[in-house]
Amino acid sequence: MATWRPDPSFYPSPRMAAKAPKETLAYVAAFDPERKRPDAIAVVDVDPASPSYSQIVGQVDMPNVGDELHHFGWNACSSCLCPNAPHPHVERRYLVVPGLRSSRLHIIDTKPDPRNPKIVRVIEPSEIAEKANYSRLHTTHCGPEGIYINALADRDGKAPGGIFLLDHQSFDVLGQWEMDRGPQKLAYDFWWHLGHDTLITSEWGTPDTFENGLVPEVLLGSKYGRRLHFWDLHKRKHLQEIDFGEEHQLVFELRPAHDPTKAYGFVGCVISLKDLSASIWTWYRDGDRWAVKKVIEIPAEPADPDLLPPVLKGFSAVAPLVTDIDLSMDDRFLYVSCWGTGDMIQYDVSDPFAPKETGRVRIGGIVSRASHPKAKNGALNGGPQMVEISRDGKRVYFTNSLYGAIDPQFYPEGIDGWMVKLDVADGGGITFDENFFVDWPKGHRPHQVRLEGGDCSSDSYCYP
Amino acid sequence: MTTFWPWLSIAALGAFHGINPAMGWLFAVALGLHRQDRRIVWLSLAPIAAGHAVSAALTLAVVVTFGAALEPHSFRLVAALLILSVAAYGALYGHRHRVRVGMRASMAGLGLWSFLMATSHGAGLMLLPAVLSLCVADSPGDLAIAGSLPVALAAVAVHGAAMLAVVAAVALAVFEWLGLAALRSAWINFDRLWTLALGATGIVLLVQ
Numbered sequence: 305m306a307t308w309r310p311d312p313s314f315y316p317s318p319r320m321a322a323k324a325p326k327e328t329l330a331y332v333a334a335f336d337p338e339r340k341r342p343d344a345i346a347v348v349d350v351d352p353a354s355p356s357y358s359q360i361v362g363q364v365d366m367p368n369v370g371d372e373l374h375h376f377g378w379n380a381c382s383s384c385l386c387p388n389a390p391h392p393h394v395e396r397r398y399l400v401v402p403g404l405r406s407s408r409l410h411i412i413d414t415k416p417d418p419r420n421p422k423i424v425r426v427i428e429p430s431e432i433a434e435k436a437n438y439s440r441l442h443t444t445h446c447g448p449e450g451i452y453i454n455a456l457a458d459r460d461g462k463a464p465g466g467i468f469l470l471d472h473q474s475f476d477v478l479g480q481w482e483m484d485r486g487p488q489k490l491a492y493d494f495w496w497h498l499g500h501d502t503l504i505t506s507e508w509g510t511p512d513t514f515e516n517g518l519v520p521e522v523l524l525g526s527k528y529g530r531r532l533h534f535w536d537l538h539k540r541k542h543l544q545e546i547d548f549g550e551e552h553q554l555v556f557e558l559r560p561a562h563d564p565t566k567a568y569g570f571v572g573c574v575i576s577l578k579d580l581s582a583s584i585w586t587w588y589r590d591g592d593r594w595a596v597k598k599v600i601e602i603p604a605e606p607a608d609p610d611l612l613p614p615v616l617k618g619f620s621a622v623a624p625l626v627t628d629i630d631l632s633m634d635d636r637f638l639y640v641s642c643w644g645t646g647d648m649i650q651y652d653v654s655d656p657f658a659p660k661e662t663g664r665v666r667i668g669g670i671v672s673r674a675s676h677p678k679a680k681n682g683a684l685n686g687g688p689q690m691v692e693i694s695r696d697g698k699r700v701y702f703t704n705s706l707y708g709a710i711d712p713q714f715y716p717e718g719i720d721g722w723m724v725k726l727d728v729a730d731g732g733g734i735t736f737d738e739n740f741f742v743d744w745p746k747g748h749r750p751h752q753v754r755l756e757g758g759d760c761s762s763d764s765y766c767y768p
Numbered sequence: 769m770t771t772f773w774p775w776l777s778i779a780a781l782g783a784f785h786g787i788n789p790a791m792g793w794l795f796a797v798a799l800g801l802h803r804q805d806r807r808i809v810w811l812s813l814a815p816i817a818a819g820h821a822v823s824a825a826l827t828l829a830v831v832v833t834f835g836a837a838l839e840p841h842s843f844r845l846v847a848a849l850l851i852l853s854v855a856a857y858g859a860l861y862g863h864r865h866r867v868r869v870g871m872r873a874s875m876a877g878l879g880l881w882s883f884l885m886a887t888s889h890g891a892g893l894m895l896l897p898a899v900l901s902l903c904v905a906d907s908p909g910d911l912a913i914a915g916s917l918p919v920a921l922a923a924v925a926v927h928g929a930a931m932l933a934v935v936a937a938v939a940l941a942v943f944e945w946l947g948l949a950a951l952r953s954a955w956i957n958f959d960r961l962w963t964l965a966l967g968a969t970g971i972v973l974l975v976q
Contacts, residue, residue: 386871
């Protein structure tokens with residue numbers, strides 16, 4: 305498996321990665337909300353010169369039903385070039401695909417035929433429970449000690465959730481990552497600042513509070529996650545907790561600056577209990593501590609209660625519901641998915657404390673049901689959700705489903721899946737690519753997108 | 769002239785260890801880039817070379833001390849098996865280890881890192897055939913510990929000096945002129961070369 309030269313998709317720095325060739329394929333997690341047919345990783349042709357552009361050209365089905373594929377990642381990435389633990393002769397070749405509901409882990413080989421990936425190993429939940437004591441597998445990242453996967457719960461479905469390690473060559477489960485978890489209990493996302501030896505985790509809730517949908521009492525009682533945790537990446541020790549306060553619920557996606565010398569990043573907070581707004585916060589180094597500051601607040605939009613799902617009727621407003629964010633490779637543009645209102649907003653975050661809106665498109669949305677030039681049905685449902693940016697920052701892809709049990713709480717008639725693409729103007733500004741619209745085959749809903757060779761949330765770097 | 773080749777091979781191994789990006793020059797360059805300070809590149813070289821030399825010295829001291837207790841033939845056999853098992857372990861599980869030192873490394877942390885890298889990769893073990901041939905040349909037919917230690921320490925000094933010279937030259941060239949983009953194509957699989965070199969070392973000991 306080892307090669308003589310580093311994998312050509314590894315780049316020492318984000319500046320170099322931004323010059324990578326254009327992606328021609330996207331891998332997209334697709335799941336069956338009814339849990340009756342197997343979930344799949346679909347392969348979407350994203351090469352505009354190809355006759356099958358904007359079509360699903362391949363698919364690998366999971367061996368079971370009911371996994372709920374959600375997030376996934378690569379076995380190896382640019383962090384393999386790091387000077388303190390270099391392993392640059394591993395191939396970026398395997399997709400590491402967890403089932404969020406089943407806790408089953410699939411290793412999928414994208415070679416020799418990238419359009420026809422194959423499952424090469426399935427790690428059953430019992431093995432992960434036995435070796436790492438975790439379940440409900442969520443985010444994966446390739447990093448200094450192998451493949452890191454976080455889990456939202458322990459083996460019994462209770463707190464604490466946490467991170468475990470997977471060998472990046474054999475895919476053996478190596479065990480729990482944390483050595484001292486301090487006060488951390490809830491888990492959602494994680495990532496790191498390799499240049500600052502710091503790992504960061506965010507919070508959602510325990511499976512009993514989301515696997516049958518969001519529980520209003522838990523939400524209104526501010527019992528879902530609202531904290532960030534900062535860890536020593538190498539000592540695996542909890543260092544600091546930051547509580548966003550009772551008003552803020554569901555602190556989700558973490559997007560640290562790609563430049564390893566920068567000590568800041570962005571996190572989205574889905575909802576404020578005060579006014580249903582969503583917010584983006586910047587975490588940053590303040591002396592020898594970490595601190596946070598709210599830098600963007602996206603207000604709820606007043607709406608006719610007749611058009612709202614039961615959960616929002618009483619408020620007569622659509623919550624923006626910022627459920628995903630993504631940061632371009634040059635750390636300049638932050639993309640913010642508003643799954644409730646249907647907006648995808650682009651901010652210039654060159655100054656991480658003073659973002660400026662530079663672009664906005666609307667598609668789907670609880671009330672707006674905005675359409676797309678290539679959509680046959682004139683009223684799309686679902687809204688911008690998992691968003692991924694090409695390494696050169698010129699193309700942005702996103703899909704419209706959040707989570708099987710939560711989708712019908714906000715879109716009661718169900719969600720018809722779609723995937724779209726934006727073109728990014730050089731100085732900012734976003735427009736739909738009118739030729740790119742994947743009308744997702746019925747029975748599956750699309751979730752996370754991973755781009756061939758890496759993207760803006762798959763790789764971390766050790767060199768500026 | 770019989771002692772010329774062992775010294776040359778000890779120096780050549782220093783150069784081989786030094787040119788491997790995983791042995792320190794790349795870390796020095798990275799720290800210089802992070803802290804935007806050319807002096808950091810130079811300052812980092814000292815703990816990197818020191819950690820490597822201390823590792824080699826300790827390895828040789830332990831091996832030579834144990835070696836004095838064994839008769840030469842079985843000593844070679846034991847040493848060769850040790851080296852071959854380090855090579856095999858590195859090939860199979862070399863990628864699976866804790867990472868204890870990161871990009872905020874202090875100078876002491878860097879020294880520790882270099883020591884751990886050299887020790888776990890068996891850097892000192894690779895010197896063994898050459899050092900042994902010097903010891904035997906020094907006191908024929910016998911591995912007297914009193915005579916061996918100064919020779920071993922001299923070997924470490926030559927090895928360390930050669931390593932430092934190469935680490936410094938490569939770090940300087942990459943930091944000042946080449947840039948890190950060169951890594952993408954020029955970074956050949958040193959792990960594999962290293963395993964081959966260790967394996968060859970073990971075999972040389974067996975047949976020597």
